[in-house]
Amino acid sequence: MRQLIEHIPELIDDMATGSDGPVAIAVSGGSDSLGLMLLAHRWASARSRKLVVLTVDHRMRAESAAEADHVCKLANELGLEARLLACAVPPTSQSEARQARHRLLATAAREAGAGLLFIGHTRSDVEETFLMRLRRGSSLTRAAAPSPLSVSPVWPEGRGLTLARPLLGHRRSEIQSWLTENKIVWFTDPSNDSVSYERGRVRRDLRSLTSRHALANIIDDAAVLRALEDRKLADDIRRHVAVDAAGLVQIQSMPERQSSVLRLVSTVVLAASGGDTPVEQSKLVAALAEFDAMATGHRFTLGGAWLQKTSGGLLIGRDPGAVQARWSDGLWDGRYVMEDGTGLPPDTAPYLVRHAVPTEGNWREVISGRLHHLAAMLERSAKMQSALQA
Structure with missing residues (x-):
């Protein structure tokens, strides 16, 4: 010990x-x-x-x-x-x-x-x-x-x-x-040990395993792969995603691997929606399955956001019909913070986000900060995981 x-x-x-x-x-x-x-x-x-x-x-x-x-x-x-x-x-x-x-x-x-x-x-x-x-x-x-x-x-x-x-x-x-x-x-x-709950049943099953060594090896290998995927997502956020001052998000170009595309779009949609409920994977897969065939400018809604195909990627904004037009825990709809004196006034918001921004006071978007924090933690955690596996 x-x-x-x-x-x-x-x-x-x-x-x-x-x-x-x-x-x-x-x-x-x-x-x-x-x-x-x-x-x-x-x-x-x-x-x-x-x-x-x-x-x-x-x-x-x-x-x-x-x-x-x-x-x-x-x-x-x-x-x-x-x-x-x-x-x-x-x-x-x-x-x-x-x-x-x-x-x-x-x-x-x-x-x-x-x-x-x-x-x-x-x-x-x-x-x-x-x-x-x-x-x-x-x-x-x-x-x-x-x-x-x-x-x-x-x-x-x-x-x-x-x-x-x-x-x-x-x-x-x-x-x-x-x-x-x-x-x-x-x-x-x-x-915690009650078989009425899933975790309790899993604990019971783990106790009955004759060898935990094989399971441990599988988990360690999976964790290494998870760390690689997390590093890739952090890199994709930094390389491909831009957020303008009004909170309009752009995926400037798509990653090559489909699995990376799915995870990046899911992550950005969650941030652009201002919430904490991830988009349903089946809906995301179905929407992006037709992405290559979509015409530039085609728009669809997903997970509380709208997505519009561009020549190289996607524009993403908040679905106006899903906006929670109120302040909660210091944020408006989970996307803007009040910024008196230096923030943007409502009447300067571009057309694409005009119907999904605060209507009073000056404000600043927090979507970029949310994505930056996530990318930093993904990268640091991946490095730490690699060290634990060494």
Whole structure:
């Protein structure tokens, strides 16, 4: 376990590069996040960094409030600031709980001034997620998740927030052994192992495997390929995508590989829509299957955006019929921020975006910043993944 103690702070250092100010950490009270809190506390203390503990009460179990309160007390005993976050309405499913949790965590992290949020995902989570996604028909590389670094999956609450996972190289059993050696008790959520849920069934199946070595090799190979794809997407965003001052997006030329085209267009459409719900893959594939045969100027809608074929690529803007014409978490329709004095006034917006911009005050687009942050995290995470595989 000595390797764990010595290795994690060094990895956290790498992940925190370029991040100033407070750092947030999500702690549920389970073994993974509790172990990460203790290790991150050692790192923060040695480097005089402020660590803010965030714990979420989903209100899905009777014990959850007491567990969240206990996490706050443990954090306070370490001299850490802790914030208890509670769902206003208890989620009705695991996916709904995940979405609610990320919104609460992202909001609290930004309120604390943190641009970096530590998450206690382990190698065990990687194995479970890999099998779950394969069962759903995901590609091999898409199943290799989560990544060492990523952007927040929620928008606009997660604007500018990076998620970091320092424990991906260690299985849950290693963390639990380290906690046991240090006489630290953790909570166990019975739903995590319940066969009523998909993850519980996958955990049961993993325990019955006669050899985990073959699975580990497959996941490692898939992760390497995923890192290559992520580097390619980051490069495609930088090389092919431009956003003008009014928020009109242009893919100036298309990548050569069809898989790269699909991922690039999906990524840009999501940013141009101002939301956090990715376009349905089947709809994207169907729309782009006829791309070569489309006439220049042909326009279609997809995922809350309109797309228009140009001589070399695509123009992409917000579908006016899908606009949420209001300010939320400091953004208008997830695409513009108020910029008094230096921003664009409404009457200067070009025709193609005129019906999908704020009608009052000066504003600035945030689509380019969103894409830049994503590209930077994809590249950094890919490098980190390669180092983990070495």
